[in-house]
Amino acid sequence: MKVVLRRVVAGLKALVAPSRLNSELDEELQAYLDASIEAKVAGGMSRDRATRRARAELGSTAAVKEYTRSIGWEASVGALWQDARYALRGLRKHRGFSATVIVTLGLGIGLNVSLFSIFNTLALRPWDVRDPGTVVVPFARPVGNRTARNALPLAEFQYLKEQSRTLAGLIAWEPGAARLYGENGSELTHVQLLGVSAGFFDVLGVDMAQGRGILASDDQRGAPNPVAVISHGLWRNLFAGDASIVGRIIRIGVARTAVTIVGVSRRGFAGIVPEADDGAGIAVYVPQSLIDQVDSPPGEQDSVKRLVGVAGRLAPGISRQASETELNVLDRQFRTSVSLDGNGLVLTGTRAIGQPGEIDGTAIFAGFGAALLLVLLLACANVGNLQLARTLARRREIAVRLSLGASRGRVIRQLLTEAVCLSLAASMIGFGLAWILPRLILSLLDEEINVSPDATVLTFAVVLGLTSTMLFALAPAVQATRARQALILHSRSGIDRHGRRLRSLLLASQVALSMTLLIGAGLLTRGLAHVRSADLGFDAHGTTYAQLTLPLEGPRSERVAVFHRVDAALRGSDLWPVGQAGLPPLSESPFIARVRRSDETEEWNRLTFARPLSAASFEILGLSFVAGGPASENPDAKQAVINQTLAGMLFGAEAAVGRSVLADEEPYTVSGVVRDSYFTTPGEVAPLFHRAPTPSSTWFLLFKSHRPDTARQLRTLLAGIDSRLQVRIAPVAANIEAVIEERRTAASLAWAIGALGLALATIGVFGVFAYGVEERRREIGIRLALGARSHDIVRTMFAVTRWSVGGGLAAGLLLSVSGGFVLRSYLFGLTPLDPAAYLMASLPLCLAGALATIVPARRALRVDPAVTLKCE
């Protein structure tokens, strides 16, 4: 013990005043040398010879000092500090190298950390409640399905709450949504609701910023004074943090039920329902008994059929298993009493990952994670190549250090310290990316999830960084300090053939992959441009549509009358022909019909798009019939038109006209088969079912665009029929723009991924090329000295990466051609071999190729023959 203490004190002393110890050691070594000389002189040697001999015996004083200093723990600390300072100096000097490594690794780490950050938020984080470890969430196991987990019936919740002894409290909740009004009835906002059982806040241990939670007396059907708890966010934003909020009255839902605010939940608590965790989260909590009055539409009333979310707080000292055993007994009792079947209960924790319905999500994360990890591995491999080139360039420095007495371990440590500095910087960039990227991606996907990286994410970033350090730096460091290489300063070192082949393969695959990605992105972009001029199979550019909307108030017969009056007025006007349609072309609205032959059974139903069209619509849209003709205008005739695709699905090669089909169980006779077209969306031919349009509150009119006055005339005519009729007129082609807008995100994403791949590949080529230059520096110098011209040298250098880059490009071309055919449905008729797309992709490829080779090639040409020859 005393020894340990003594060592600590001595170490601290050495750390505080290293120079004193150093000078003492110097003096002691000098004394040693002096004594040695004196002894030799006394033995009869000349002073001159004795001095030389004594020095030879002593050897390198630097080495002796290094050995002596490395005694004690403080030596490692000091060495680490020295290494770090030296590393930072070196990295500052080679800014280009450092920046490349940090950005490459940072991107790789950033992508992984971003994904982890989302995963962390969605799956790993427990509920934001007090002591979440003792909160359990029971789910019911249905009969006949091992993996399914269901919510519990409300009646079972009530039974468990009464009977359970292993739980200190049990709560239930039901999500909902409603409009919020002021006391005077003015609309305030639309909010997420949570109907909660009594004691919700107490059991979960969520403190109140103001007032109280929901009590048992509040949660009673027909309670005279309905109450609500509001979230801290709502209190802040809508009520400006009004200190006298408790007791205020607000109105909720269709019935504008007046409720009294009794409390405000603590700041930051956003509810426990993951779907509602959208930053704002749950805004209003009402007693469960109230939710039917305020939520619309009202839910199931039977408490055995009505399902609720349930969570319990374990009683002190009770394990989850013990509670599960008890709850299973109670579950059986309950289910027997109401004759419900079931397969027992499962208790999970509050992390989403353990909860049902999250298994698929985990698989998706694993898939994405594997792909991103691959990106990081590639980044590491490329950075490893760069690192190898750099250590090779530094072999002189390393050899000098080794021969001056530095141990190999110390030099490796030094090289690793540099790498750690780089990867820590990269980790920070990665962590920064994890702040920005998930928000960006989730907002692109229209997902409202508030992802904020926490300490877990930071740890993940740093661990990932350090792991990559081991991946990219350890092997080059070990190789650079090999004794053989260190002793033979001028040796032509290289990695063995096996390593070289692996590296070439890696490089080739990167080139191929980035090329494929870029060409794919180019095709998508060109496809989007092409869709504007593409032939959709109907006259999209010459057609305009008008959307007519009637208010839903009043009896239906009134709306039917308006529909028929519009039809009659149009037929009598000189606007005719005007088509009627249930939906305009190029609408992806999921208005579907289940269609089967009338001689088939129900399981043969085909999902088709239902697009009601009048006879005139076919004429205006230029949709020609391959057989038969349009359906009868009379809806009672029950005729319908199908497209070629649906005809093929239903009848194969047989004639379809005159056959009878069932659409949503209603019988129709096929009056005609219309030519296939991109009616619902460009690039995809869907099965279509066209019956005659029937009166509805919203319908569409189709007319030719070429007559300039049509829109005005139509408006006048419609205004004369019913003033409540709302009219919106737009060209059909406008819907194409909407499709383009939607797909543009995909194209941008493809470009982004392609650019990332290209950046990685560029760094890969750069690293290998630079390594080649360093490796052959001597050869280059000699050749330059012998009069070689610069382009000869550059040609030799290109030979290093010729096979991997050339092979990669060839493979990439093959992949792109086959990939183009896969993408065909996104190309809207553009040929997958579109030269412009290939040209678009080859521009960044060429630029990157030039960048990756010119820099190291210039370095090769700057080799000074004089220096090389002097070293020989």
Place this chain on the structure above:
Amino acid sequence: MRPTDRPSALVQGTLDMLILKTLDLQPLHGYGIGVRLDQISRGVFQVNAGSLFPALRRLERDGLIEGKWRATANNRRAKWYALTAAGRRRLKAHTREWETQTSAIALILRAKAGDL
């Protein structure tokens, strides 16, 4: 013993004991310790500075020896090392352990088939 690049673990422990023993006889400075070891072992142990100084530093640190700057016979300054009480105890323990081990090893090496 050939001077090695770095003392191995075995040599370190043994060297520590040899230094302690040398200093048990009389206080010495660095060079003196080397010379004395050489003399006593009749030239078998030639300790170079690269091994000696780290060992001295370690022993001093653990409080087994104590160094003081004093004048040498030639009127130069040198750091003279002497054994502390702890050092003396350590030497005794080490010596006992060493003797037990060496005699055991000697027995094994001298063993003949007939002894078993």
